[in-house]
Amino acid sequence: MKIKFKIVFILMIVITFVVTSFPVYATQETTTIKVGYTLNYGTVISSTVNTQKGYGYDYLTKIFDYVGDEYELEFICCEWSDAMDMLTTGEIDILGPITKTDVGMESYLYTASDFGDNVILLSTLTSNEYQYANYDDINDSVIAVQNNNPNEYLLYEFLDEYDLEANIVYFDDNDYEKVMQENDYDFCLCSSLQTMDSLSPVAKLGTTSFYYVTDINNTELMDLIDDGMTEIEQKEYLFQEKLYLEYYDYSLLSANYVTNEEYALLQEKEMYYIGVENFDSPICYKDENGDFQGISIDGLSLIMDQADVPYTIVEITQETSSEEYDNLDFYLLANDESLGMIASDTYYSLSMVLIEPFSNENAEFNTIGTVDYLGIDETNLPYECVGETVLTFTNVTDMIDSYNDGEIDSFILTSASLNLFRNEIASLDFISTTIYKKLDLVLMFPEDYSDDLIDIFNKVIGQIDTTQLDTSLLFHSTEESNDTLLDYLEDNPWVANIAIVSILLFIALSEYGRRKTLKKVLEYDELTGLYSKHKFIKEAKKILAKGENNLYTIVTIDIDNFKYINELYGYETGSKVIQILGKCIKEDAGHALLFARHEADKFILLLRNDDENHELSFTLKNNDKLMKMFHPYIGDTYTITFSIGAYLIENTEDNLDFMIDCANIARNLGKEAVDATIHVFSKEMDVHRIKINEIVASMKQAIVNEEFILQYQPKVDMNSRVIVGGEALVRWKKGGDLIPPNDFISIFEKNGFIETLDYYVLSKTCEFIKSNPFVPKISVNISAVTIIKKQAVKNIMDTIDNYAIPYYKIDIEITETAFMENMKEIFDNVQQLRDKGISISIDDFGVGTSSLSRLKDMSVDTLKIDREFIIDCIENDRGKKIINSVILLAKSLDLEVVAEGVETKSQEEFLASLGCDIGQGYYYSRPVDGEEFIKQLEKTAE
Known part of the structure; x- marks a missing residue:
């Protein structure tokens, strides 16, 4: 006992000496960093003569505590309208909080990590005692919005979702309470970063991440901030969450405000039956009385209590029958994909650790153990686990026994389980490393479960207090303690x-x-094991700092329409495709100085400017090897193509993010090319990039402002000359200019906004038909991006039903190329729409790569021959025979034929002689507004 005490005493002295013996250096000169902020918004919430405090104030102060003593922060209050100019002129060095945008990234540097989440709220004066459980009270109300509020679009989305009308008014004053009281407004648009005790939230409209920014040239300062944030992430666990909790109502981040109607829908069921499997502590296990315990059980209890619904736990075993499965509403942590289930939002996440022998720390493993409920197999191993074989066990005890017996080299389990089972590991000579992957606790719903109920359960999950689950985890992952420990x-x-x-x-x-x-x-990237973007930039800066101008090239690569692979084959297959592509590029571009996975399906390389660059293009253009590797996952009918962009580095001192952006611009603009040649960035591309950014920056507000207008081009019966239909064509009226669709449709298809525009056009068309019931069938273009979605049929039907117009009044036009991708989902969705009575047209026939024989596979009503196809073929006898064959085949399949782009009488006469039914083009009429379309319709009807 005395020996132990002496050892402890000596250790304590040594530790005390080390801690107190650091030398004190002389004070060094300080550099002042000027932080711009607007009062009561995110950074400083209280400013007096002697003190300042606030979320951003504390956060930035902590960052510069880690960076060094030579920096001093000065906080400068400014008007938001002046702040950006002050940042550019150097009057301030840092500004925030601010939302990241593509346009903003052209002029400012954003912090690498966000500073937190900002909840966008619809609020009212607390004195109004408004009960937000009933959104009907918002109808016909007056909502105040501060001018230039970037989150205004979320308000319109909310009103549209709940079919509400409101009068929107605008104001400039920063004093929201004063504005509300003096004008007797009902609600206002604000956010969780604003400190307004007089306001109470009534609805959560959305959540956005926020950042701090510096001038685009201030890379040294931004590197300091990023380094400080990294230090905080390493050393002060949950710092951001704790700070938010101190200054703001943290529940606003997760609240979704379930309405009374939604609660009532949940409570229609008399009893919910939940399937549970007996796993391990602390996740889910049976106690000595045979009752289920664990963090997943406690999470379920919180969710069902919040939902205020009764439930019964049903144990799932190997003997559970299919009938018993059918009676269950959902499951807890059931990873069996064969059941065909839909996962809820995550209600809690558990860290996972890799256990390996300490002496074997740097070795590659041959066999890795895991537990089945962790959901890990050879296809989705985290990059830390480089083994080739995975053994899956039903419980942790069996896995540890296998490790002790030498049957596996290492194993994975949750950190909480390690705390419980540590003593069962025979040798204490092991190291545990937290891996990137986490175990997400979710509810698993059957595939045919009500989408509405799943959405409501997700809202409920968003409202539970996860701090209670923190306590639950500690309770279930700790062995029983000694009641007389203090004694x-x-x-x-x-x-x-x-x-x-x-x-x-x-x-x-x-x-x-x-x-x-x-x-x-x-x-390192978790999926591919390649460098991450962070590592790429770090190493590239070192190489370029030592190199000379015009010696290097940045190259970026991505898979065209990668979203289709995820939609069609699932995200696991998408991940496998990325892994294969990364491996192949690395092998065939071994001359690259650096190679990394940039994000999603995008890769980035740093190359020397030599004649080897063509090898990369050749590899992707002649990709038989790649295709064969993809076939086990996507079959042999789907062809994967690539886009490649390059930026020749003229000045190695330029900002590296700028160089990467330029390569990306070239890559995106080169997507129209047929082959996989490398497209090199040029000044002309930069002009085009600015134009694209302007379009993207204003597209959402354009919907809100109804800048997208519809014109209708008549479809005319070639024999009777009577208008028998029309096509809705969208134009963008921006200011005094009318932007043609060719300038924005392709951009929207790439960034996904086309889906929003498609439904907007469909809605406006339905509104037009509703107001003019005598109007014949109107065609609406729906993109492949939209029609491939699982919810497409429901969304289209809901839109039409909202206006209560007959289904036969709508014709959906889908391009030929969309059908030619052999997408089963598109064929299925089209068939469902036809079954409802909506007609379908193949648009732009003749510009795709299909053969005439493929027409028989398309479940459609109308074939529209493309204008260019007609012009190309009508000039010679051979071409005329081709058009004749197309029309004859269409007729044999009982398809109506529409000729687009009819511009002359001779074209009409020729097409009519071949049996073409309907003509559309300038010969009959240009696209016109709704009023003129009605006039023409009435005229031909006479």
Whole structure:
């Protein structure tokens, strides 16, 4: 006992000496960093003569505590309208909080990580005592919105979702309470970053991440801020969450405000039956009484209590029958994909750790153990686990026994489970490393479960207090403690000393493991094992700093329409395709100085400017090898193509993010090319990029402002010359200019906004028909991006039903190329729409790569021959025969034929002689507004 005490005493002295013996250096000169902020918004919430405080104030102060003593922060209050100019002129160095936008990234540097989440809220004066459980009270109300509020579009989406009308008024004053009281407004649009005690939220409209920015040229300062944030992430766990909790109502981040109607829908069921499997503590296990316990059970209890619905737990075993499965509403943590289920939002996440022998730390593993409920197999192993074989066990005990017996080299389990099962590991000579992957606790719903109920359960999940689950995790992952522990410590004080030393050593080892894990996460991509973007930029800066101008090229690569692969084959297949592509490029572009996965399906390389660059293009253009590797996952009918962009580095001192952006611009603008040649950035592309950014920056507001207008081009019966239909064509009226669709449709298809525009056009068309019931069938273009979605049929039908117009009044036009992708989902959705009575047309026939024989496979009503196809073929006898064949085949399949782009009488006569039914083009009429379309319709009817 005396020997132990002496050892502990000596260790304590050594630790004390080390901690107190650091030298004190002379004060060095300080550099002042000027932080711009607007009062009561995110950064400083209270400013007096002697003190300042606030979320951003504390956060930035902490960052510069880590960066060094030579920096001093000065907080400068300014008007938002002046702040951006002050940042550019150098009057301030940092500004925030601010939302990241593509346009903003052209002029400013954003922090690498966000500073937190900003909840956009519809609020009212607390004195109004408004009960937000009933949104009907918002109808016909007056809502105040501050001028230039970037989140205004969320308000319109909310009103549209709940079919509400409101009078929107605008104001400039920063005093929301004053504005509300003096004008007697009902509600106002604000956010969780604003400190307004007089306001109460009534609805959550959305959540956006916020950042701080510097001038685009201030890379040194931004690097300092990013380094400080990295230090905080490593050393102060949950710093951001704790700080938010101190200054704001943290529940606003997760609240979704379930309405009374939604609660009533949940409560229509008399009893919910939930399937549960007996796993391990602390996740889900049986206690000595045979009752289920664990964090997933506690999470279920919180969810069902919040939903205020009764439930019964049903144990799932190997003997559970299919009938018993059918009676269940959902499951807890059931990872069996064969059941065909839909996962809810995550209600809690558990960290996972890799256990490996300490002496074998840097070796590659041959066999890795995992537990089946963790959902890990050979197809989705985290990059930390480089083994080729995975053994899956039903429980942790069996897995640890296998490890102790030498049957597996390493294994994965949750960190909470490690705490419980640590003593079962025979040798204490092991190291545990936190891996990037987490175990997400979710509810698993059957595939045919009500979408409305799933959405409501997700809202409920968003409202539960996860701090209770933190407590639950501690309870279930800790062995029973000694009730007389305090008495024992009083009798044995040396135990406390040992505990102190142990804690210090544990912290040191944990810090080492955390740093090691963080380095892997920051520097290596989890899916491919390649460099991350962070590592790429770090290493590229070193290379360029030592190199000369005009010696290097940045190249970016992505898969065309990668979203289709995820939609058609699932995200796991998409991940496998990315892994294969990364491996192949690395093998065939071995001359690259650096190679990394940039994000999603995008890769980035740093190359020397030599004649080897053509090899990369050749590899992707002649990709038989690649296709064969993809076939086991996507079959042999889907062809994958690539886009490649390059930026020739003229000045190695330029901002690297700018260089990457230029390569991306070239890549995106080169997507129209047939082959996979490398497209090199040019000044002309930069002009085009600015134009694209202007379009993207204003597209959402254009919907809100109804800048997209519809014109209708008549479809005319070639024999009777009577208008028998029309096509709705969208134009963008921006200011005094009318932007043609060719300038924005392709951009919207690439960024996904086309789906919003498609439904907007459909809605406006239905409104037009509703107001003019005598109007014949109107065609509406729906893009492949929209029609491939699982909810497309429901969304289209809901839109039409909202206006209560007959289904036969709508014709959906889908391009030929969309059908030619052989997308089963498109064929299925089209068939469902036809079954409802909506007609379908193949648009732009003749510009795709289909053969005439493929027409028989398309479940459509009308074939529209493309204008260019007609012009090309009508000039010679051979071409005329081709058009004749197309029309004859269409007729044999009982398809109506529409000729687009009819411009002359001779064209009409020729097409009519072949049996073409309907003509559309300038010969009959240009696209006109609704009023003129009605006039023409009435005229031909006479």
